[in-house]
Amino acid sequence: MIKAISEMAFFRNRRMAGLIRFVGLFALALMIFAAVLLVFGKNPIRAYWDIFSATLGSSYGISEVLVRMIPLILTALAVALPSRIWLINVGGEGQLFIGALFATWGAVNFTNLPAWLLLPSIGILGFLGGGLWGAISGFMRVRGWASETISTLLMNYVAILLVNFFVFGPWKDPESANYPQSAPFPDAAILPSFFGTRIHLGAVLAIVGLILFYFVLSRTRWGLEMRAIGVNQEAARRNGISTSRYIILLMLIGGGMAGLAGMGEVSAIHGQLRPSLSPGLGYTGFLISWMAGGHPIGIVAAAFLLSVITSGGDILQMTHRIPAAGVHILMALILFVVLARRGGKPR
Amino acid sequence: MNRSPLLTLRSMTKSFPGVLANDHVDLDIYGGEVHALLGENGAGKSTLMKILYGFYRPDSGEIRLNGQPVHIRSPHDARQFRIGMVFQDFVQIPAMTVAENITLFLPDLPFVLNQASIIKRIEEVSERYGFKVNPHAPVWRLSVGERQKVEVLKLLLADARILIFDEPTRSLAPHEVDGLFQVFANLKRDGYALAFITHKMKEVLACADRITVMRRGKVAGTIKGSEATESSLIELMFGKQIEEALGRRGETPADGRKPLLELKGVNTRSEGMAWGLKDVHLIIKPGEIVGVAGVSGNGQKELGDVVLGLEKCTKGVKYLHGEKYTDWSVAQVRESGVAFIPEDPLGMAAFPWLSVQENMAMVNTRMYSKQGGLSMDWQAVRSDLQASLERLEFNIPPFYVPLGFLSGGNIQRMILAREMAHHPKLIIAFYPTRGLDVQSANSARRILSTSRDQGAGILLISEDLGELFNLSDRLVVMFQGRIVGESTPQEISMNEVGYLMTGSKGENKKSD
Numbered sequence: 001m002i003k004a005i006s007e008m009a010f011f012r013n014r015r016m017a018g019l020i021r022f023v024g025l026f027a028l029a030l031m032i033f034a035a036v037l038l039v040f041g042k043n044p045i046r047a048y049w050d051i052f053s054a055t056l057g058s059s060y061g062i063s064e065v066l067v068r069m070i071p072l073i074l075t076a077l078a079v080a081l082p083s084r085i086w087l088i089n090v091g092g093e094g095q096l097f098i099g100a101l102f103a104t105w106g107a108v109n110f111t112n113l114p115a116w117l118l119l120p121s122i123g124i125l126g127f128l129g130g131g132l133w134g135a136i137s138g139f140m141r142v143r144g145w146a147s148e149t150i151s152t153l154l155m156n157y158v159a160i161l162l163v164n165f166f167v168f169g170p171w172k173d174p175e176s177a178n179y180p181q182s183a184p185f186p187d188a189a190i191l192p193s194f195f196g197t198r199i200h201l202g203a204v205l206a207i208v209g210l211i212l213f214y215f216v217l218s219r220t221r222w223g224l225e226m227r228a229i230g231v232n233q234e235a236a237r238r239n240g241i242s243t244s245r246y247i248i249l250l251m252l253i254g255g256g257m258a259g260l261a262g263m264g265e266v267s268a269i270h271g272q273l274r275p276s277l278s279p280g281l282g283y284t285g286f287l288i289s290w291m292a293g294g295h296p297i298g299i300v301a302a303a304f305l306l307s308v309i310t311s312g313g314d315i316l317q318m319t320h321r322i323p324a325a326g327v328h329i330l331m332a333l334i335l336f337v338v339l340a341r342r343g344g345k346p347r
Numbered sequence: 348m349n350r351s352p353l354l355t356l357r358s359m360t361k362s363f364p365g366v367l368a369n370d371h372v373d374l375d376i377y378g379g380e381v382h383a384l385l386g387e388n389g390a391g392k393s394t395l396m397k398i399l400y401g402f403y404r405p406d407s408g409e410i411r412l413n414g415q416p417v418h419i420r421s422p423h424d425a426r427q428f429r430i431g432m433v434f435q436d437f438v439q440i441p442a443m444t445v446a447e448n449i450t451l452f453l454p455d456l457p458f459v460l461n462q463a464s465i466i467k468r469i470e471e472v473s474e475r476y477g478f479k480v481n482p483h484a485p486v487w488r489l490s491v492g493e494r495q496k497v498e499v500l501k502l503l504l505a506d507a508r509i510l511i512f513d514e515p516t517r518s519l520a521p522h523e524v525d526g527l528f529q530v531f532a533n534l535k536r537d538g539y540a541l542a543f544i545t546h547k548m549k550e551v552l553a554c555a556d557r558i559t560v561m562r563r564g565k566v567a568g569t570i571k572g573s574e575a576t577e578s579s580l581i582e583l584m585f586g587k588q589i590e591e592a593l594g595r596r597g598e599t600p601a602d603g604r605k606p607l608l609e610l611k612g613v614n615t616r617s618e619g620m621a622w623g624l625k626d627v628h629l630i631i632k633p634g635e636i637v638g639v640a641g642v643s644g645n646g647q648k649e650l651g652d653v654v655l656g657l658e659k660c661t662k663g664v665k666y667l668h669g670e671k672y673t674d675w676s677v678a679q680v681r682e683s684g685v686a687f688i689p690e691d692p693l694g695m696a697a698f699p700w701l702s703v704q705e706n707m708a709m710v711n712t713r714m715y716s717k718q719g720g721l722s723m724d725w726q727a728v729r730s731d732l733q734a735s736l737e738r739l740e741f742n743i744p745p746f747y748v749p750l751g752f753l754s755g756g757n758i759q760r761m762i763l764a765r766e767m768a769h770h771p772k773l774i775i776a777f778y779p780t781r782g783l784d785v786q787s788a789n790s791a792r793r794i795l796s797t798s799r800d801q802g803a804g805i806l807l808i809s810e811d812l813g814e815l816f817n818l819s820d821r822l823v824v825m826f827q828g829r830i831v832g833e834s835t836p837q838e839i840s841m842n843e844v845g846y847l848m849t850g851s852k853g854e855n856k857k858s859d
Contacts (some may be wrong), residue, residue, distance in 0.1 A: 221722075224705060224709070225709075227698075227705075231698040232698050235695055235696050235697060238677065238687055238689070239677075239681065239710060240676065240681040241678070242677075
């Protein structure tokens with residue numbers, strides 16, 4: 001038992017406190033948003049009830065919440081992994097777009113490959129795309145050229161413009177009237193879905209990602225070294241642990257996770273590359289990771305809640321004629337209370 | 348003394364999880380006296396003073412100021428009661444001038460500052476107590492000793508009457524210590540009450556009027572400075588006579604052997620206030636201790652880091668075990684059998700939030716990993732740590748608690764045990780006894796001399812000249828990044844080393 005405790009040292013003591021914090025923060029944000037709704041003359045209880053029943057009141061609603069959770073968990077991991085050594089990756093959005101871009105390149109260029117070969121290939125391409133995009137920031141940080149916080153944030157815009165360049169330009173589907181979008185993916189490049197819903201194979205990637213994240217951090221040598229860097233970087237260097245290597249590696253793997261999210265969205269949901277690929281999935285992932293304090297179970301819970309909220313935005317628009325962007329107020333509120341509570345640090 | 352005490356502590360008790368840090372401690376401090384608090388690490392001196400300064404709340408007990416019971420809930424309260432504290436690490440802004448730093452600290456500043464009047468007050472007070480600090484000098488230009496005086500000035504200008512010093516001599520050069528004691532004497536004359544925490548016997552005997560010795564959270568006794576002797580204090584501190592355990596140097600067997608470490612013309616970048624190395628040549632042979640003397644900040648840290656591989660050479664070559672290792676990574680250097688005993692274990696070697704055994708594994712994570720890194724062999728980690736602790740005759744702490752829960756001395760012991768676990772060939776010892784109590788310091792020195800006798804080469808960086816002279820086979824002196832003198836302890840006197848350390852020309856200087 002003692003051994004189990006020691007292996008859990010990293011996650012220990014956070015569980016109960018984490019849960020209480022989680023629920024409390026969330027309730028606070030909901031109450032403030034209720035006040036906002038009141039100001040606009042809406043009935044907040046009706047609004048919340050509608051969100052709740054439309055998302056969780058039917059099996060279709062639940063399946064759609066799960067569909068949205070897939071990219072959110074992956075982009076949250078993209079933030080949570082580097083955050084273990086105090087890297088702040090705000091670039092999930094851009095890494096997601098580049099992942100989608102790479103995956104699209106594979107899907108539309110190797111149309112005659114069979115699915116068993118094409119799907120893993122675009123998966124790897126998606127991971128590589130996002131990973132390289134993240135690793136650039138890691139490299140610049142190691143060389144002392146730029147803080148990863150700034151560079152990942154700025155490179156989001158570059159990534160989105162790059163995708164725009166391709167879908168408005170060289171990759172534009174000649175058969176689509178004049179829409180900026182790539183040619184549709186061949187069937188062999190579409191991730192399979194389950195149970196007649198839109199829940200796709202990306203769910204397996206998200207779950208495997210979560211398990212690996214937990215396992216690597218708590219059991220392995222690399223997890224130990226990462227925790228060492230997180231606790232005391234100076235001492236880690238003096239013990240021969242290369243912090244530069246971890247900075248680049250974690251930005252690469254983190255970016256790769258977001259790239260996988262992009263691959264999943266473009267392959268399973270859209271079936272082609274569009275500029276409207278992501279409604280801020282990367283930024284929401286950032287929020288989720290910080291709400292969860294990097295804990296894998298917390299990531300699932302926070303991804304679930306934010307998935308409900310973002311789905312709720314559409315519902316508010318339809319039933320209460322509140323602009324869908326209205327829920328961004330709620331998400332911003334959540335971000336504020338999370339940051340206020342932690343003093344801006346994920347520990 | 349027939350006067351009533353300025354400050355009275357009665358029955359102060361404070362416990363931390365698992366530790367009773369203060370157990371019904373009584374203490375009287377009078378105006379016009381220097382009161383030393385002496386004790387081993389973890390004896391409760393710092394805790395007591397931190398209660399007095401409002402950092403900790405006592406579990407029970409009473410503080411009376413001029414006979415009036417008071418409650419000190421925060422450092423702010425303490426300042427209201429005219430109690431001030433000088434910390435080991437000064438809270439100063441290097442880019443600002445002395446006067447600006449002092450002004451920042453003063454309470455109740457008016458909206459529009461009258462710098463001229465503050466500077467005038469600084470000058471008056473400095474004059475009166477012999478500080479010789481230029482109020483217009485930026486703080487980054489000052490030496491550690493001068494910066495400490497700025498701290499004292501702050502408190503004086505803020506009207507403190509009771510001044511607490513937390514190990515004030517820790518980072519001072521010998522002549523600066525004398526200067527500090529002169530300041531103590533001047534302040535005492537004007538009725539200030541001074542309390543200082545230390546575990547250096549000589550200083551206590553040199554300047555304290557009264558000495559309170561603490562042992563395991565209790566007051567072991569209070570005696571007058573004039574009546575105290577070294578042996579009576581040691582007896583109070585430890586409750587028994589401890590043997591003088593310094594390793595005596597044998598003959599130097601190292602002469603004929605091939606060098607273990609060799610630096611040839613090494614230069615490094617200089618960073619901030621510290622000096623980079625300039626054209627350093629150094630040889631360490633197996634079975635010898637090379638002591639490095641110098642006032643801290645004159646390149647010793649850089650020297651240790653260069654040997655460890657953390658700092659890159661801008662010029663020059665280094666050899667280790669006969670191989671050129673100028674471009675090796677820290678991991679390569681460590682795995683080749685180099686141990687590192689740091690000056691500040693918490694900052695430079697320990698991972699407070701990781702468990703004791705995880706800290707142990709950190710010395711060579713590759714060696715302790717299984718299946719190529721997929722899991723760790725905690726069994727091997729524990730048995731190595733256990734064996735090392737037993738060899739060093741240290742107590743065995745629980746292996747599963749976070750290291751940060753142990754006391755400072757225990758953390759240092761754990762780091763020593765970790766570094767010595769794999770019989771290192773070369774040991775870089777950075778102020779290895781700084782902050783240790785007498786007993787632990789002796790055992791740390793014994794470890795070094797035993798390792799030397801078993802054939803390890805040791806680079807010993809220290810400010811304690813006594814320690815250097817006792818342990819070293821050869822001595823080098825560093826000043827402003829250069830090695831300005833090299834000799835053996837038999838051929839050079841402490842005074843000559845002192846002159847070299849401070850850059851003065853000694854009469855019969857033996858350098859170059």
